[in-house]
Amino acid sequence: MTTPDAAPPLPGFSLGAQGAEGRIWYGEYLGRPAVAKERFSKAYRHRKLDEMLTKQRTVAEARAFHRMGDIGVRAPKVYLTDVASGLVVMERLPGVTARQAIIEAHAAGDATRVEAVARAIGDMVARVHAAGFVHGDLTTSNMIVLAPEGGGEAAGGGSGAAAAAAGEAAAAAEAPPGGSASGAPRLALIDFGLSQRAKASQLLEERGVDLYVMERAFTSTHATCPEAFDATMEAYAGSGAWSAAKGPASAQSRDGTLSHLQRVRARGRKRMAFG
Ligand SMILES: Nc1ncnc2c1ncn2[C@@H]1O[C@H](COP(=O)(O)OP(=O)(O)OP(=O)(O)O)[C@@H](O)[C@H]1O
């Protein structure tokens, strides 16, 4: 399924991870820490369909930085996109995945930290949803708990960038400047290949499915601390993003989304029961 000759897409990049659908490379782009994400063909998929999916996902990923920036959600700045070869070179966000942060805090018996990270996840996802977007793959591996600023210049990423400014403004409201690791965690979202603007007529359904995917990810990855997902959902429901939103993204549609999640859950259970 994977090709053995994994040559770096850019000189000096080294292989970070090889997944089912692509590779992650780490290196530097114009002197900045960068991640190169390469999507490749799957032998068992029809070639034309495969090319279309790869292209779609690469474009979705590249678009996300600006879209998220507009709504104050931190996402990697995109440095380079080559749709034809399924390559996106982006800013490497300093920090650890939310998966790692939750697992480590839980192992250390730090329930406060688990809750803080989980709540930050809920608020971030609410901001994405309230703005009419769905992520499509809300796992805790697709969220980065940013390293506290002041611990090196890497944390800034791109000074002057709209997203950085928006992200910083949002962070400033929650955490003291240069907040320590024990302060309010600042989160970023990555892996936007399956993200999309939700269709107005399908808004509740698409958000409900997005939340259901997240719930399944939490229950499989963080089975030993179910309180994490509870805290995430509590923060999601209580997020200021809903009251700031207008029209179809209002608090009313939040309630609709939450009851839709119940329906998606019931469907999921049925599917499991009947194959
Ligand atoms: N911009 C980034 N900054 C920091 N770390 C990143 C970045 N992009 C990816 N990573 C790291 O690489 C991992 C995989 O990246 P990503 O989720 O984008 O790809 P993926 O196709 O989902 O890979 P996988 O199959 O491993 O889930 C992330 O979980 C994260 O640890």
Ligand SMILES: [Mg+2]
């Ligand atoms: Mg991922």
